[in-house]
Amino acid sequence: MALPPASLDAVLTDPPYFANVQYAELMDFCYVWLRKHLADDVPAFRLASTRTEEELTVNLTEGRDITHFTEGLSRVFVTFTHALKPGKPFAFTYHHNDIEAYLPIAVALLDARLVCTATLPCPAEMGASIHISGTKSSVMDTIFVCRTTGTIRASQFDTSQEALERLLRADLENLRMAGLTPTAGDTRCLLFGHLIRLAVWQLRSTWRNNMPVKDKLEQIRTALQRIYHLDLLHRLATQTLSSLSDVDLLASMRVEEVQITYDPDDEISF
Template sequence: MKCQSSEDLSFLPNKSVDAVITDPPYFDNVQYSELADFFYVWLRLALKDEYLWFKPDLSSRPDEIVKNDRLGKTTDFFSQGLFRVFKECHRVLKDEGLLIFTFHHIRTWAWENIAQVLIDAGFYVSASPIVRSEGKSGFHSNDGNIRYDCVLVCRKRAGQWMERPWASAKEQILQDAVQWTRRTLESGMLVNEVDVFTIVMGKTLEYCHQGISIYVL
């Protein structure tokens, strides 16, 4: 077990891993390390004399891959860091290996960015199932919040891109979104506009990565 940045997986040989399953930061949605400082300051009181990494007043996070305007971490900073992580994942994965992670965001540009990073790192999205990520009583279950995650199942890209007509792909994307929405509503679960947006964007990445040159609806 290692506790370090995934930008450096040099302890793993090439093509030695069957699957990478992770949950990367959602751009600027939640600043997890800043939230963690609430717990850090209390732990520090008991541990600062025993562990060097509890010496600072707040947790150190200069290399955290996230978009944070307050810290000067731009979209490019996030994209470049995530690219380095995914490139390492590509190196250590077997040819038939899978990179699987969850994602959601309310902005189209965030999905575009993820799509481009995956392409640059040598992956394509082969499937994009949607799962409920928030409980019925949680804060994020309120109206207007995203309640579902898109699970992006990625494989190593091999060969050349195949062109597909956008019109037929768009029809398939919308059909998938309608079917998912209908099934979810019939099961008694709530669905709002941003939830539908999540399934549409996930399916758009899936079909785009299978040979469509248009990235947004």
């Protein structure tokens, strides 16, 4: 897709969830009926199936692995970032139970020279959805808000365990204040979103787009491991969730008008 440079005021998208949903396989259930009625008049419906080698999902039985997903996602992000006006938002939603599924997200952001200025929790799924029912999966997305240039608070990139816990607690309290009951799976996915934001920031100055995909993915893993031991992520998420009390909930429900101030010394440009 050819888009003029700096022609978009925003990019809002919802990438495929790695290997969670095989969209073409699901679409074929509907497509066979549409094809029956439209094939004579619409050439696009003369194909036997909607499946294609280019589908941007991980599907090992079809030979589409994490490299395929990473390369495709990166091409999309780079293309649309090129068409985005400087400083305008590139926002997308994502969640997955496995931190490995977030590595392509980080690669795509770094290849596109995007910085995550915020990661926000958002209800996204129904627990009864076919692909997550009974799996204890998260029903919360992280909304990644990214930009190519702007200012941000340096304190947002504190990678200490205490800082990560504060971020998670704030997300969970906001969700509870909205009448939601976050689960351990939700908490874990929100934590993954924060970790990807932090890893992208740490790697941006030394990132090389021409590296092999395998090396890019390994750099992301290493950066994440430096921030927090990956084997302990589930424990951190569970501990943070269990630390919330009814007192926290009542306190979070008190609405008070506050004056938000920013320390100029805390702001950095990118």
